[in-house]
Amino acid sequence: MLSFYQLYSIIKDSQDHSFVIYGINQRAEKIYNILTMLDIEPLYFVIDNNTEDFSSPVPIPSKSVYDLLYEDLTKIVVLLYEYDERAVDILVGIGLDFQRNIRLFSSYRERLQLHVEYSLDVILGYISQKTYKGIRGFSGFGSDDAQIKILTLGGSTTANDAYDCVSWSELLQRKLDANGYSVLVICGGVSGYSLYQEMNLLIRDGLLYKPDIVVDFSGINQICYNEDNLNIQPYQKFIFSKLHINNTDGPWQNTNMAPTVNYGAKTDETFYMNYKRLLRIMNSICMGEDIRFISYFQPNITYKLHNLNLQEKEMRMNHVKQLGYNQFLTVESEKFRREMLYDDEPLVFQTDLSRIFDEIGDVYYDYVHVYEKGNEIIAEHVMQDLLKRKYL
Secondary structure (H helix, E strand, C coil), X not given: CCCHHHHHHHHHHHCCCEEEEECCCHHHHHHHHHHHHCCCCCCEEEECXXXXXXXXXXXXXXXXXXXXHHXXXXXXXXXXXXXXXXXXXXXXXXCCCECCCEEEHHHCCCCCECCCCEEEECCCEEEECCXXXXXXXXXXXXXCCCCEEEEEEECXXXXXXXXXXXXXXXXXXXXXXXXXXXXXXXXXCCCCCCHHHHHHHHHHCHHHHCCCEEEEEEXXXXXXXXXXXXXXXXXXXXXXXXXXXECCCCCCCCCEECXXXXXXXXXXXXXXXXXXXXXXXXHHHHHHCCCEEEEEECCCHHHCHHHCCHHHHHHHHHHHHHCCCHHHHHHHHHHHHHHHHCCCCCCCCEEECCCCCCCCCCCECCCCCECHHHHHHHHHHHHHHHHHCCCC
């Protein structure tokens, strides 16, 4: 059964793209029947030598998969019923991109991601080019002369420029304004950032805004980055591994900066131990600046799976698997949360939001990112917690 968001995503995508169905079999026919029920007419079926015929005739042609070479691939989406490694290899081999114009119908989700421009950053590896008050990586919501300044930090689930829906930071400002609070919310979320990057962004740039409250919303990126050095993430490694500089002047004249990169000391800390240590440092920094600090441990789909019916759970885990996080994410997420729950010295400035979607319907469109409905719930929980703690 397709959810409302799946149907909405399919219809919206059909406005900008033409659909081609991969295969000639009963599952391909099922895709065709659903599309036509939505008044979407696919262009044709594409077939290769491994397809099997089905008896039900349909009024659209079938072509060789290699006929796609003559199409404008920016306008085509090829639909597969479920993940098929052989089919994906063939389609990628002729120039299509998985998730951009190769989609799985069984876990169809609107790609809300926007195109974001990034710059290289000497400390953080990279930073988005959004700018607030002349500082990269930030956006502001509310009046500049507001009585309270709140700085929000996090990764893509906090960033306001990466997804085509209103961020929880902006929704938090709206909610506080509606409740009579004069608040400026400055969003410093950058897609992919680990807590270590957030900490350095706070130290170098965030403190320049002189916030009254710093709100961190994180957790998933500490679990996803399975690196030897827990404070370096893959995007940083990719950038620096590509650098190769020949020096022709300056103090290192005629020397060579080879692409061997120092990523710092390795650690045997668990994901949670490292996360907790960084949060303590961030809290200490804020205390030294007379700023109130609060951290929220974010939800992800693995914490909600136990409440889903079997069909929805299978669909979710299939999507998580495609993203490369399947078993690793599930195991490490539970281990991380267990360490946090049974910590003998819990952080008093932290609130666990990992289960806020348990009783809510469909808010996820992948393993961690949510539609605006989810951001609305996050903003409400953050506001109520700030009020409970008397931070406002």
